[in-house]
Amino acid sequence: MEQTALVLGATGGVGGEVARLLVARGWRVKALHRGQRRGDGLDWIVGDAMNRDDVLRAAHGVQLIVHAVNPPGYRNWGKLVLPMLDNTIAAARASGARILLPGTVYNYGPDVFPFIAEDAPQRPVTRKGAIRVEMERRLKDCGLPVLIVRCGDFFGPRAGNSWFAQGLVKPGKPVTSISNPGAPGIGHQWAYLPDVAETMVRLVERGDVLPVFARYAMQGYWDADGLQMTGAIARVVGKPELRAGAFPWWLTTVAAPFVTVFRELREMRYLWRQPVRLSNARLLAVLGSEPHTPLDEAVQRTLEGLGCLRPSVEREAGQAREA
16 A cells, blocks of 8 residues: 655755655655645645645655754744644644654754764753753643654755755865864764665554654764764865864854744754764664765765765766756
């Protein structure tokens, strides 16, 4: 029997990757969007995640709801995030669907750093972190099947809203300089979006053995000294001698009162000042292994997707065949 999923946030990094992978796995995938769209093999439905009736209508007959929607540019988080989640919970209750939520490290405070177990207490130190904790509390209390997959900072060919794209390189331009938000010697964890999507879908496919409320964390890429990611960028663009400069944190401080994105980036600075690493022990117990693309390959595909690097001849040929 054909399985059907509804993806909220299908134009975003995580939602888009999961949606396309589900289609490739034979799912029918509905995608809710406020405007008319086509493509990616999805059934696009005009509607708003803030409108409960729209979400209920779109979720009719689905077995999975991917809740990967966020306010654009971090605007109005406090007013929009929780109502959207409540609409998803209502739709899942009506359809009997499992909810899949991409998790974050915002939920945790320094009291559980540097190595975070999957059941570590969540005592956030930021406003956004407190909202994420409340989201997970509501999901746990709803009594419905819920799957949360947590990982480090996203990067990938279609992840424009990310630290990689906003902090390390300049999208749409060849790489002539690299910024590093962290200090040398401070470890940082990264997650390649295609690997994240593959992990999520594999867990969904094992839904019969998951607990009702299931939380797992990915290891992704552990950059032990804070220099491995920037070094990979330099290698991939053929400039191994290129050294990363310091990210201009002072600019986020100056612009924070006027620019929402800078204010939100500044709030997350504590995650770059100390090592923060997630344990994937519980994930390995279920899947046996974690999907893992070699770092240089993942960085190359990301830079190509961001328009910083011309795709290889082989990849251009493959894209032409897909078109």
